[in-house]
Amino acid sequence: MAKVFEQITPALAAFIADQPLFFVGTAPLASTGHINLSPKGLAPVAVLSPQRVAYLDLTGSGNETSAHLLENGRITLMFCAFAGEPMILRLYGQGRVVLPSDEDWADLEAHFPEVPGSRQIIVQEVARVQTSCGFGVPLMTYQGQRERLTDWATQKGPDGLYQYQQQKGSRSIDGLPTPIGRRGLAD
Numbered sequence: 001m002a003k004v005f006e007q008i009t010p011a012l013a014a015f016i017a018d019q020p021l022f023f024v025g026t027a028p029l030a031s032t033g034h035i036n037l038s039p040k041g042l043a044p045v046a047v048l049s050p051q052r053v054a055y056l057d058l059t060g061s062g063n064e065t066s067a068h069l070l071e072n073g074r075i076t077l078m079f080c081a082f083a084g085e086p087m088i089l090r091l092y093g094q095g096r097v098v099l100p101s102d103e104d105w106a107d108l109e110a111h112f113p114e115v116p117g118s119r120q121i122i123v124q125e126v127a128r129v130q131t132s133c134g135f136g137v138p139l140m141t142y143q144g145q146r147e148r149l150t151d152w153a154t155q156k157g158p159d160g161l162y163q164y165q166q167q168k169g170s171r172s173i174d175g176l177p178t179p180i181g182r183r184g185l186a187d
Contacts, residue, residue: 001132001133002130002131002132003130003131003132004128004129004130005129005130005131006129007050007051007126007129008047008050008051008053008091008126008129009050012089012129012131013047015079015081015087015089016044016045016047016053016079016089017044017045017047019044019045019079019080019081020041020142020145021039021040021041021080021082022039022040022041022045022055022077022078022079023037023038023039023040023077023078023079023080024036024037024038024040024055024065024075024076024077024078024122025037025038025075025076025077025078026064026065026068026069026074026075026076026095027068027074028067028068028071028072028172028174028176029071029072030174033174034064034172034173034174036064036065036068038064038065040055040057041145041146042056042058042115042145042149042150043055043056043058043112043113043115043118044112045077045079046108046111046112048111048123051093051125051126051127052123052124052125052126053077053091053123053124053126054098054108054111054121054122054123054124055077055112055121055122056109056112056115056118056121057118057119057120057121057122058115058117058118058119058149058153059117059118059119059153059161059164059165059169060149060169061168062168062169062172062173063119063165063168063169063170063172063178063180064172064173065095065097065122066097066120066122066169066178066179067171067172067174067176067177067178068172068176069095069096069097069122070097070176070177070178070179071176073094073095073096074094074095075092075093075094075095075122075124076090076091076092076093077090077091077124078090078091080134080137081134081137082137082138082139082140082142083139083140083141083142086133086134086135086137087131087132087133087134088131088132088133088134088137089129089130089131090128090129090130090131090132091124091126091128091129092126092127092128092129092130093124093125093126093127093128094124094125094127095122095123095124095125096122096123097120097121097122097123097179098120098121098122098123099119099120099179099180099181100118100119100120100181101181102181105121108121108123109121115150116150116151116153116154117149117150117152117153117154117156117161119161119165119169119180119181120179120181162180165180166180
């Protein structure tokens with residue numbers, strides 16, 4: 001049974017903080033474009049206010065979320081309880097990308113642990129908060145985060161990561177541009 005909330009309650013904020021994994025969904029405006037659904041870990045979602053959240057986005061093989069946010073701003077975050085009481089939580093809203101060269105980077109970055117490979121912070125203004133039963137979500141035991149991505153980012157170093165982002169993440173798979181920033185450099 002779905003339940004809609006006006007904002008993120010303290011209990012829902014605690015649920016968000018406890019989740020080692022969440023999912024991000026975005027899509028381009030074109031009906032022929034590819035919908036993006038990405039699992040995220042390594043850094044928690046920060047609840048900045050009852051209607052605003054953010055997460056630290058790491059360098060990966062693409063940058064679909066940024067391209068879609070730049071084009072239309074639509075974003076959904078989904079959290080599932082894989083342990084304890086079943087629940088699915090979805091946050092619907094509008095998002096924006098904050099790059100290391102942006103003025104508000106330092107304030108937002110303070111909400112996250114230092115993670116090698118961080119490339120941007122995604123901020124969502126939450127318009128709808130919805131829970132559902134989660135009865136179909138399996139029970140699973142959390143073993144820990146994988147270190148392969150952070151090891152790779154550390155080995156690349158800041159210059160290597162920036163070059164990789166330019167080569168692999170400057171356009172979405174549908175050809176939309178993505179913002180790429182670097183601390184201390186103007187875009």
